[in-house]
Amino acid sequence: MTQETDAADGGEPEAPGFEQLGVTGPVLAAIRDLGYETPSAIQAATIPLLLDGHDVMGTAQTGTGKTAAFALPVLERLDLAQKTPQALVLAPTRELALQVCEAFESYAGRMKGVHVLPVYGGQGYGVQLSALRRGVHIVVGTPGRIMDHQAKGTLDLSELKYLVLDEADEMLKMGFAEDVEQILAQTPEDKQVALFSATMPAAIRRLAQKYLRDPEEVAIKTKTTTNQNITQRYLVVAHAQKVDALTRILEVENFDGVIVFVRTKNETETLAERLRARGYSAAAINGDVPQVQRERSVNQLKDGKLDILVATDVAARGLDVERISHVINFDIPNDTESYVHRIGRTGRAGRTGDAISFITPRERYLLAHIEKATRQQPAQMPLPTTxxxxxxxxxxxxxxxxxxxxxxxxxxxxxxxxxxxxxxxxxxxxxxxxxxxxxxxGETPLLLDPENDALSASIAAAGRPPRERAGRDAREPREPRRGRGDYAPYRIEVGRRHRVEPRQIVGALANEGGLRRDDFGAIAIKPDFSIVELPANLDPAVLERLRDTRISGRRIEITPDRGIPNRRRLEHSDADGRHAHRDDDRRAPRREHDDDRPPRKPRHKK
Structure with missing residues (x-):
């Protein structure tokens, strides 16, 4: 059976609460602490099915709240006495694996003794092995590293009850199809499986038909667009500097009424108090504030006796106050539906409005989701200067x-x-x-000192792209693209007959080795192997991590290439899949001992 549901389009949704879906006890308390009251479309459609034991195949865009859609049912039925993993979530990238892991930990905030382990390439095995020995309830990982643990016998999935494939289409695009199938084949047949994908190509359907049992299909049609009268901006800022940044923005912006959104009820009270201490008329509204007091605060905002409401999502639902000129996402929501509802509090009935979002450096990935959902591109704003x-x-x-x-x-x-x-x-x-x-x-100076503006310097550093910030990329300024001399060739034991493509190579190596897009030069795919250009100064530790990487289910066994590629005419593909020729069509005559190297021994097929 297929359920098709329209995601919210900015109006007020009529949806049951989480308790009506079957979420109870400490899990319900934890999500309420996080400000969750009304389920998103994917959550409302999926949670009851999973709680009833059905396999589910869900189609939903990233950012629609699907992590909670599978995490809450898992936590609801978790057996804390069982020490071997009960739930396995497969994700295409380590970044997504970490995000899902953090979400599980947040939703389990009111439960005692829940252990969640992220398993991904680039992290030492020691940390993962010690955690697995102590006992883990939920494992969230990338296919390559999960397979490594299975091969070593360090991951016991014999008592697995729940398996989730998150962003399945991305996993297939990155060449993990055979890896995923191999993992699925080594798990108990009676497990419950949930598969989520932004698209549903034929390969995904074949996978579902093979490994899911009579799955319920849930398709969410996303219509989350925003009013064109709303100007969207964002500021990249560290969490510790948000209050100072907010104060400076409020000083400079020509605002009338403001709603500042935070994640939890406690934060509404804390932030409202800090704003009052800085001279602003601010009040907190959240689900615990009595209705009479909430109505009083809203009326004060309407009458101009109050300028700022600090609110959670649920407290601001349905709020329509003409004075609201600005919505500020002090804490950016993880799902785009919440974002659309929030900024919809301004720019109503033909009026103009401003939406400003604070984004920490780790939350940059949310910008693409917001742009896709709202069909507008938020502009990065500078912090107002002294x-x-x-x-x-x-x-x-x-x-x-x-x-x-x-x-x-x-x-x-x-x-x-x-x-x-x-x-x-x-x-x-x-x-x-x-x-x-x-x-x-009084004692407070009227003017700020331009020579002592640490806040601007810090936020400017946070707002730069990661490669420009301090860290491993701060050794020297980089050119946009490396020169040929900056790369060295490496051989990997997968080729054309293994149906490998450049994007699969890039995806697997970047994921397991922590490499970026501009760390890849030319990629030459041969019948039985491939040559990949990687940075000439590649850290040996990165190379060691890459040796056990798998592409299309096959270990790549990466080694430095000892051939002489500049003496061959190679058709190659660079990291984004475009084709080019390394040299011109004329072949240089090859000498037996060219470049003082010994002649290369012929490779013998095994």
Whole structure:
């Protein structure tokens, strides 16, 4: 049976709560702590099916909340007494594996003794082996490393109850099809399987028919677009600097009413208190705030007696206040549906609005999901400078003086007092006015010091692409693309007869070795092997990690290539799959002892 569901389009969804779906106890309490109240479309359709024991094949875009769709049912039925893995989640990349692992840990926040282990290439085996020996309930990993553990006998999946294939189409694109099938074949037949994919090509359906038992199909049609009247911007900022960054933005932005979204109920109270301490009229609303108090805060926002509401998703559902000019995602949501609902609080009924999202460097991947869901590309904004803040403060100071001068009745009385002071202390009136400004300002300086602006420097560093930040790429500035001399050829034992493609090689090596796209030069695919150009200064530890990497189910056994590629005319493909010729069509005559190297021994087929 196939269920087709339209994802939210920015209106208010009519969906059951998580408790109506069957989520209970500490799992329900944990997701409420995270601000989850209304399930997304994929969650509402999938959770009851999984809790009832059905295999599920779900079609949904990344960012629609599918991690919770499979994680909550697993946690709901977890047997904490069992020490061997009960659930295995396969993900195409280590980044996704880590994200899924973190999500499981968040949803298990109210449960005691739940152990979740990420298993991926690039991490030492020691950490993973010690965790597996202690006992793990849930394993989240990439196919290559999972297969390695199975081959070594260090991962016992004999009592596995649940298996999830996350982003199955991506796994197939990266050449993990045979790996996934081999893993599935070595797990118990009576396990429950959930398969999630953004698309459903024939290869995925064949996989489902072979390994899923009468699966229920769930298809989510995404319609999450946003009002074109909303200007979307984002600022890359470390978590510890969010409050300072928010304060500076509020100083410079010409706002009317603001909703600031955070993830948890506790954070609403904490942030509202910190904003009040900095002189802003702010209040918190969340699911625990009594309805009477919530209505009072909303009415104060409407009447201009309150400028900022700090809210969770559930508390702001259905909120329609004309004064809301800005929505600020202090904590960016993990699913795009929540993002669309949040920023939909502004720009309503034809009005314009601004949406600003704080994104930590680790959350950059969410930008692509937001762009796909909203069909708009958020613009990166700079942090307002000290000069911007000082200009704003001086303008407001001028406005305050102008307003005071217009209050003629009170001015006359103070004019006499100032004249009395000038006569008796022989001080110029200008100095007296400056002294009164100091009294009015208090201990806090009116203007910021441009020479001491650590916040701007720190956020500028966080906002640069990863290769420009400090770390392994900070050794020297890089050119956009390496020169040929910066690469060295490596041989891998997979080739054309193994139906391997350049994108599979790039995907597998990047995933297991922690390599980036510009670490790959030419890729020459031969009948029985391939030659891959990698950085000439490749860390030996990276090479060691890559030796056991598998592509199309076959170990690549990577080694430095001892051939002389510049003496051969090779048709090759670079990392994005485009074809080119290394040399021109003329072959150089090959000498037996070219370049003072011994003649290469012929390879004998085994």
């Amino acid at each position: 000069e911007d803040v000082n200009t704003t403060r001086l303008n407001r100071f001028d406005d305050a003086i102008t307003a005071a001068l217009e209050a003629t009745g009170r001015i006359t009385a103070f004019r006499d007092i100032i004249a009395h002071y000038v006569r008796h202390h022989d001080v110029p009136e200008g100095d007296v006015a400056a002294a009164l400004a100091v009294v009015a300002q």
